[in-house]
Amino acid sequence: GESVGLHLPTLSVQEGDNSIINCAYSNSASDYFIWYKQESGKGPQFIIDIRSNMDKRQGQRVTVLLNKTVKHLSLQIAATQPGDSAVYFCAENGGNEKLTFGTGTRLTIIP
Amino acid sequence: DTAVSQTPKYLVTQMGNDKSIKCEQNLGHDTMYWYKQDSKKFLKIMFSYNNKELIINETVPNRFSPKSPDKAHLNLHINSLELGDSAVYFCASSRGRREGEEEKLFFGSGTQLSVL
Numbered sequence: 233g234e235s236v237g238l239h240l241p242t243l244s245v246q247e248g249d250n251s252i253i254n255c256a257y258s259n260s261a262s263d264y265f266i267w268y269k270q271e272s273g274k275g276p277q278f279i280i281d282i283r284s285n286m287d288k289r290q291g292q293r294v295t296v297l298l299n300k301t302v303k304h305l306s307l308q309i310a311a312t313q314p315g316d317s318a319v320y321f322c323a324e325n326g327g328n329e330k331l332t333f334g335t336g337t338r339l340t341i342i343p
Numbered sequence: 344d345t346a347v348s349q350t351p352k353y354l355v356t357q358m359g360n361d362k363s364i365k366c367e368q369n370l371g372h373d374t375m376y377w378y379k380q381d382s383k384k385f386l387k388i389m390f391s392y393n394n395k396e397l398i399i400n401e402t403v404p405n406r407f408s409p410k411s412p413d414k415a416h417l418n419l420h421i422n423s424l425e426l427g428d429s430a431v432y433f434c435a436s437s438r439g440r441r442e443g444e445e446e447k448l449f450f451g452s453g454t455q456l457s458v459l
Contacts, residue, residue: 264446275450275451275452332388333385
């Protein structure tokens, strides 16, 4: 079946630096993508989303980029803080009423 | 107030037992879900209910039976628990896919199930 995958399972970034988490998806019919953040012992929390008719969307300190040509999604976090340490998931909606999640990237912010 | 709440947070039980996990959402959402997260953090959908009706069942064994008494509740009952059922189970809810709106899920804090 189709899947959503990540290039890197772990990422360590110095506090204050920017981080980029990448995600590859394979379902060309997906029209909506979400990034979630999961802290230890908690459920995933919504960070930012993007529709397929856009290629960039910005939030507070976060930016999502979508490249439909190569089926690639990325999450950029600016000026990382210790509280950004978590597992980050990308998820796609292929129009079948469910979100398919990627395998997750563990981001560690080094003080 | 917690938007999506599930109980218990931890559940330790013996193989072969029957157990239930409860979930309630106070967001007024129409759609609720159960997801399973394994030890490698992989999140996989199990069930989805819209207004008390089952709309997604992802080839989950019959031992798992969701029950939705109303659209604010989606409970998960598991019969004859097996070692492989050990995981974290997340309940979630959403407004449901509507024209011009997206399927943003709100998750509960999870129930860690350990089958011994």
